[in-house]
Amino acid sequence: MAGVLVLLSIALITIYFRESSGGGLHQVQSAGATVLRPFEVGADRVSRPFRDAYGYFAGLVNAKSENNRLRAENEQLRQQASQNAFAASENSDLRKKLNFVNSPSYPRGFGHVTAPIVAQTPSAFAQQVTIGAGSSSGIKEFDPVVTGEGLVGTVVRVAHNQSLVALLTDDTTLVSAVDVKTGAQGTIKAGSSFDHVSKDQRVSQGDILVTAGWKAAGLSSIYPRGIPIGQVTAVGQNEVDLYKHVQLQPFVNFKTLSSLIVLFPPKTR
Amino acid sequence: MTADIAKGAGVLFVAAIVQVTLLSQIDVFHGAPDLVLVTLVCVALLRGTIFGAAAGFGAGLVVDTATLQTLGVTSLLLTIAGYWIGRYGETTGRDRSHAPFVSVAVVTILYSFGALVLHYMLGDTASASRVLLDALPFELIFNLILTVPVYALCRRLFRPPPSGLEEVQLLG
Numbered sequence: 322m323a324g325v326l327v328l329l330s331i332a333l334i335t336i337y338f339r340e341s342s343g344g345g346l347h348q349v350q351s352a353g354a355t356v357l358r359p360f361e362v363g364a365d366r367v368s369r370p371f372r373d374a375y376g377y378f379a380g381l382v383n384a385k386s387e388n389n390r391l392r393a394e395n396e397q398l399r400q401q402a403s404q405n406a407f408a409a410s411e412n413s414d415l416r417k418k419l420n421f422v423n424s425p426s427y428p429r430g431f432g433h434v435t436a437p438i439v440a441q442t443p444s445a446f447a448q449q450v451t452i453g454a455g456s457s458s459g460i461k462e463f464d465p466v467v468t469g470e471g472l473v474g475t476v477v478r479v480a481h482n483q484s485l486v487a488l489l490t491d492d493t494t495l496v497s498a499v500d501v502k503t504g505a506q507g508t509i510k511a512g513s514s515f516d517h518v519s520k521d522q523r524v525s526q527g528d529i530l531v532t533a534g535w536k537a538a539g540l541s542s543i544y545p546r547g548i549p550i551g552q553v554t555a556v557g558q559n560e561v562d563l564y565k566h567v568q569l570q571p572f573v574n575f576k577t578l579s580s581l582i583v584l585f586p587p588k589t590r
Numbered sequence: 591m592t593a594d595i596a597k598g599a600g601v602l603f604v605a606a607i608v609q610v611t612l613l614s615q616i617d618v619f620h621g622a623p624d625l626v627l628v629t630l631v632c633v634a635l636l637r638g639t640i641f642g643a644a645a646g647f648g649a650g651l652v653v654d655t656a657t658l659q660t661l662g663v664t665s666l667l668l669t670i671a672g673y674w675i676g677r678y679g680e681t682t683g684r685d686r687s688h689a690p691f692v693s694v695a696v697v698t699i700l701y702s703f704g705a706l707v708l709h710y711m712l713g714d715t716a717s718a719s720r721v722l723l724d725a726l727p728f729e730l731i732f733n734l735i736l737t738v739p740v741y742a743l744c745r746r747l748f749r750p751p752p753s754g755l756e757e758v759q760l761l762g
Binding site (some may be wrong): 322323325327329330332333334335337338348349350351353354357359361364365366368372538 | 603604607608610611612624639640643644646647649652654656657660661662663665666669670673705712
């Protein structure tokens with residue numbers, strides 16, 4: 322009896338294996354599977370609550386390790402997102418600088434080096450930043466520094482691969498400026514006041530100030546003419562003082578600087 | 591005998607359905623309990639070679655049909671297993687308390703080897719290390735755990751045949 326069943330099994334295997342998928346045994350099997358299907362569905366429904374309970378408790382067992390894994394993954398993604406946001410910001414910033422370099426307001430004949438800010442130490446004592454380019458990039462002392470928004474300051478110290486830039490808001494920075502609308506001339510000190518503007522010159526609130534870029538007796542301003550500096554926010558004068566009191570707001574936001582453009586006349590290098 | 595056949599068919603049919611719908615989804619290092627094999631071993635141990643071989647053949651057909659596997663493969667393996675355990679039960683094992691566990695352990699191991707060989711012969715891709723090293727230990731443990739309730743149930747369903755002399759009353 323058992324031998325017959327074994328032979329029958331082997332015969333089934335052989336026939337099933339050799340016939341096509343539309344063969345008799347396949348069709349019988351398909352019909353059998355159809356017959357068994359309701360029983361499987363029934364068993365599945367009956368066992369569903371138990372399986373769900375098992376899955377719930379298995380999930381609890383794995384929850385702690387999965388939580389740790391997801392936390393690590395979340396931290397990694399957060400860092401990645403932060404890097405992406407920073408890269409996007411940097412990209413936007415560099416595009417603005419590129420637009421500035423290619424714009425008509427870019428000083429004619431001047432070369433430039435774009436450098437990132439590697440150290441930023443503006444304080445009450447010194448409004449200065451360190452950039453990651455120095456004499457090896459052709460930067461020299463007193464080269465003007467700009468961004469796409471306008472004048473930033475001046476290079477005050479140069480190392481081989483780094484330079485120190487005094488910002489427009491630094492007390493030591495003096496810039497000859499001119500009112501674009503009226504031609505009134507003066508000097509901007511510490512990035513906040515437009516000084517030495519005589520009372521006979523006209524300056525109005527909202528006027529735009531740019532670098533004067535003067536040349537006289539073989540001397541010239543270190544700043545090329547026409548670099549935007551800021552906008553006049555307040556104008557006043559009194560009988561006693563010789564000059565007007567003009568306040569301005571620089572175009573550059575010095576708190577969000579990330580990279581700068583150092584200008585230099587190509588003939589001098 | 592007819593009642594035994596009906597009960598055997600019923601219990602193995604339920605075992606096969608539970609196996610293909612529920613237990614096959616359990617996966618601990620590729621190992622899953624084999625309720626059909628355990629039930630067959632218990633039935634064969636209690637009812638002998640012919641019953642074991644026939645039950646194995648039928649259960650294998652149900653499993654192969656439900657899972658749309660090559661028809662006859664599981665039947666062949668379970669037929670041999672049922673016959674062999676039935677023979678063990680008929681000769682020495684039936685009355686020993688450890689017989690179900692020994693039978694299930696041995697059959698589980700041999701069944702894995704047999705299935706692997708058979709699938710290789712049919713040209714199926716199967717990893718021997720995965721079947722024998724990863725899955726087998728957990729399958730063995732699962733099956734031994736299942737043996738306790740399944741054998742208890744089978745002993746209730748298939749009472750051992752009476753042994754020894756029955757008391758008779760002489761008339762006259």
